[in-house]
Amino acid sequence: MNKLNLIIRREFKTRVKKKSFIVLSIITPLIIALLVIAPILIQQSTFKQKTVLVVDNTITLGDLLERDKSSKFIKYVNMPLSATIEVVADRFENASDTMVLHLNKNFGIISNSPGQLYNNGHPGPGVLKTIKNDCFDIFRKIQVYRVTKLNLEKVDKKLGDSCNIQYEGRGLNPEVKSYLSLAGGFLMYLLVLIYGVQVMKGVMEEKTNRIIEVILSSIQPVKLMWGKIIGIGLVGISQFTIIIITSIIFFGAIQSFVDIDTANLVNDQIKMMDSEGNLVSANLPQLSIEEMDTLYAIEGLKSYLPTFLIIMPFLFIGGFLLYAAFFAAVGSAANPDTETQQFILPITVPIILGMVTATTIMDNPSSDLVYYTSMFPLTSPIVMAARLPFINWATDWWQVLTAILLLFITVWLSTKFAAKVYKTAILMYGQKLSYRNIWKWFKQSN
Amino acid sequence: MRYIVEAEKVVKNFSNHTALNKVTIKIPEGCIYGLLGPNGAGKTTFIRLINQISKPDSGTVLFYNKPLEEDHITKIGYLPEERGLYKKMKVGEQAMYLAQLKGMNKTDAKAKLKSWFTKFDILDWWNYKVEDLSKGMAQKIQFIVTVVHEPKLLILDEPFSGFDPINTELIKKEILELKDKGTTIIFSTHNMQSVEEICDYITLINKSEVILQGKVEEIKKQFSKNEFEIHFTGNMLSFTTALWTGFQLIKKEEIQKNEFKVTVAPIDNQSINDLLGSVIVGCKVKSVKETSASIHDIFIRTIGEDNLTDTNN
Numbered sequence: 001m002n003k004l005n006l007i008i009r010r011e012f013k014t015r016v017k018k019k020s021f022i023v024l025s026i027i028t029p030l031i032i033a034l035l036v037i038a039p040i041l042i043q044q045s046t047f048k049q050k051t052v053l054v055v056d057n058t059i060t061l062g063d064l065l066e067r068d069k070s071s072k073f074i075k076y077v078n079m080p081l082s083a084t085i086e087v088v089a090d091r092f093e094n095a096s097d098t099m100v101l102h103l104n105k106n107f108g109i110i111s112n113s114p115g116q117l118y119n120n121g122h123p124g125p126g127v128l129k130t131i132k133n134d135c136f137d138i139f140r141k142i143q144v145y146r147v148t149k150l151n152l153e154k155v156d157k158k159l160g161d162s163c164n165i166q167y168e169g170r171g172l173n174p175e176v177k178s179y180l181s182l183a184g185g186f187l188m189y190l191l192v193l194i195y196g197v198q199v200m201k202g203v204m205e206e207k208t209n210r211i212i213e214v215i216l217s218s219i220q221p222v223k224l225m226w227g228k229i230i231g232i233g234l235v236g237i238s239q240f241t242i243i244i245i246t247s248i249i250f251f252g253a254i255q256s257f258v259d260i261d262t263a264n265l266v267n268d269q270i271k272m273m274d275s276e277g278n279l280v281s282a283n284l285p286q287l288s289i290e291e292m293d294t295l296y297a298i299e300g301l302k303s304y305l306p307t308f309l310i311i312m313p314f315l316f317i318g319g320f321l322l323y324a325a326f327f328a329a330v331g332s333a334a335n336p337d338t339e340t341q342q343f344i345l346p347i348t349v350p351i352i353l354g355m356v357t358a359t360t361i362m363d364n365p366s367s368d369l370v371y372y373t374s375m376f377p378l379t380s381p382i383v384m385a386a387r388l389p390f391i392n393w394a395t396d397w398w399q400v401l402t403a404i405l406l407l408f409i410t411v412w413l414s415t416k417f418a419a420k421v422y423k424t425a426i427l428m429y430g431q432k433l434s435y436r437n438i439w440k441w442f443k444q445s446n
Numbered sequence: 447m448r449y450i451v452e453a454e455k456v457v458k459n460f461s462n463h464t465a466l467n468k469v470t471i472k473i474p475e476g477c478i479y480g481l482l483g484p485n486g487a488g489k490t491t492f493i494r495l496i497n498q499i500s501k502p503d504s505g506t507v508l509f510y511n512k513p514l515e516e517d518h519i520t521k522i523g524y525l526p527e528e529r530g531l532y533k534k535m536k537v538g539e540q541a542m543y544l545a546q547l548k549g550m551n552k553t554d555a556k557a558k559l560k561s562w563f564t565k566f567d568i569l570d571w572w573n574y575k576v577e578d579l580s581k582g583m584a585q586k587i588q589f590i591v592t593v594v595h596e597p598k599l600l601i602l603d604e605p606f607s608g609f610d611p612i613n614t615e616l617i618k619k620e621i622l623e624l625k626d627k628g629t630t631i632i633f634s635t636h637n638m639q640s641v642e643e644i645c646d647y648i649t650l651i652n653k654s655e656v657i658l659q660g661k662v663e664e665i666k667k668q669f670s671k672n673e674f675e676i677h678f679t680g681n682m683l684s685f686t687t688a689l690w691t692g693f694q695l696i697k698k699e700e701i702q703k704n705e706f707k708v709t710v711a712p713i714d715n716q717s718i719n720d721l722l723g724s725v726i727v728g729c730k731v732k733s734v735k736e737t738s739a740s741i742h743d744i745f746i747r748t749i750g751e752d753n754l755t756d757t758n759n
Binding site: 006010014209210212213214216217218219221427429440 | 498
């Protein structure tokens with residue numbers, strides 16, 4: 001069997017067989033999924049519909065609240081005119097899910113005359129806010145009626161619930177883009193850093209175990225180095241793939257958990273927004289903001305997937321090889337007992353810079369900083385990964401291509417450099433790890 | 447004579463020193479060849495050249511009359527001084543890996559390894575992790591993976607360092623067996639006793655240069671001091687009286703009353719027969735032999751002289 005193949009297989013197998021590999025591959029998406037569904041879960045598990053008994057002395061508001069504003073979160077019940085606030089409040093003083101709202105006859109007329117909410121069950125700020133908004137909304141409509149004398153139904157229709165600004169640009173919704181951008185950049189950052197450091201440790205393995213000379217009497221040093229880099233890279237790709245697949249499964253589970261066909265939902269939403277003037281009252285299930293965000297993210301992810309799957313592998317392979325080469329050089333030059341931390345730092349600085357720049361993309365995707373760092377080979381794997389959702393393929397395709405091309409030219413140079421250092425350094429025991437020595441070994445190698 | 451390795455005027459420089467300076471070593475096929483020299487003399491550098499771990503700056507290294515090529519490493523087995531194993535790997539899995547790296551196919555590797563493991567009585571360890579083995583156990587495995595692919599040339603760099611006496615004897619026996627089967631063995635060591643016991647040829651390297659080279663017997667002869675050691679019982683006075691015309695007394699050791707071990711040197715060119723003729727009347731000879739220089743003495747002397755010459759220069 002081809003020797004390089006043998007090395008790659010060993011590097012791959014020993015790592016994939018480790019329990020930590022399996023655990024990490026499954027736990028990571030689980031954690032991500034939990035982070036996404038936790039707010040929904042918490043809300044659902046603690047959610048109970050609240051009943052608000054309205055003792056309405058304004059005569060008009062209570063009815064409208066009950067009719068227009070009752071939802072699955074809050075149910076308004078307008079009390080008969082005969083009910084006095086003292087009686088009702090006393091009766092429901094200790095009820096946890098029932099609140100009593102008192103609107104005195106001057107509510108909304110005299111500004112210093114607020115409504116009162118009676119409840120001892122600690123309603124959340126969300127509930128208080130909703131009640132406030134509901135009252136304000138009804139009150140506003142009444143004010144409009146008083147001035148215009150228009151039919152309340154018509155006012156209601158004309159006003160709508162909220163005003164929307166629809167994004168008419170190309171591609172994804174900017175918010176979804178931002179999330180994808182951040183996720184892409186962060187994923188690349190983690191992959192390059194985690195597997196780069198693994199390469200360094202892998203390279204040190206033979207030196208630490210003192211088996212290096214035996215291995216080198218069977219295979220050329222450069223092949224051994226490449227075998228390690230490729231083997232560990234494949235571990236990265238496998239882990240990455242498992243994480244993506246498990247994530248899709250988990251997200252699928254969330255989708256069924258929320259129990260809505262998200263594709264239809266988003267389309268309906270867009271259709272509704274599309275229609276100018278006459279708002280189509282789509283039959284939407286009532287969702288919390290968190291639920292909506294999750295669904296948008298899932299939809300965004302689906303449409304972004306092809307770009308992601310085509311371009312990301314190039315960026316990952318390029319970025320990984322580039323940094324793996326530097327990490328391998330440091331690993332080969334290190335002694336088993338050397339502290340490598342300070343030598344890793346200069347390698348990680350451009351990675352971290354890339355990540356920092358990637359976080360600015362959301363607010364300013366076309367800044368000069370983003371443009372140049374997404375092309376500069378040391379930062380491009382991360383910055384371009386984060387920039388991808390914002391790329392306009394019709395005009396900017398050449399930037400992606402140039403970035404990838406420059407990246408691979410640099411990869412060629414960096415792996416040549418690493419191979420030269422590795423060849424000499426890997427057999428050096430007891431020599432200090434220093435940049436001077438690394439340079440010396442680079443020059444010494446023939 | 448057919449040579450397995452011929453290194454001709456090999457030079458290897460590192461950034462701040464020369465590790466090998468015009469070194470010429472020819473290793474005949476089927477022998478055990480000792481590579482001697484103090485630490486840092488250049489022995490390991492020379493071995494690494496044969497193993498193609500590094501390349502010479504000038505000069506040639508031939509293997510069976512051909513310049514070194516990648517395929518040659520499958521015909522060489524190398525047990526370096528700095529040796530180890532992957533600690534987290536299982537013994538069998540690791541042995542298979544190393545055997546395959548030497549070009550063996552899976553089936554052959556497994557069959558050969560199993561037979562070596564059986565021979566060394568360690569088949570039970572096949573599924574152990576290396577980190578669970580003792581040092582002596584690991585040494586056996588290191589030896590097996592060095593020889594499993596039946597190399598034509600076996601290079602052992604300080605093979606006995608760190609070995610316990612039982613393992614040393616076991617490995618020594620195996621080395622001699624391999625030699626009988628036609629394997630050529632390069633033996634790099636400081637252990638002079640083992641050189642004397644098993645090497646046919648030696649090269650002494652000091653400060654990157656060859657300072658002594660040849661067949662062990664011839665070198666010993668060359669360094670022989672022409673002295674005889676005689677072991678006898680009898681009267682010392684009558685012994686010395688018998689000696690006085692032809693021999694000079696160098697060293698005397700009384701083993702017990704009237705039993706001596708004496709070293710004498712001939713004044714002219716008298717032989718061991720002349721010595722016996724002179725003393726046989728006055729005492730009872732138990733043994734007599736020509737004293738030859740030990741490799742250890744030769745090593746110390748030659749290196750000492752070489753260093754002295756350097757200092758004087």
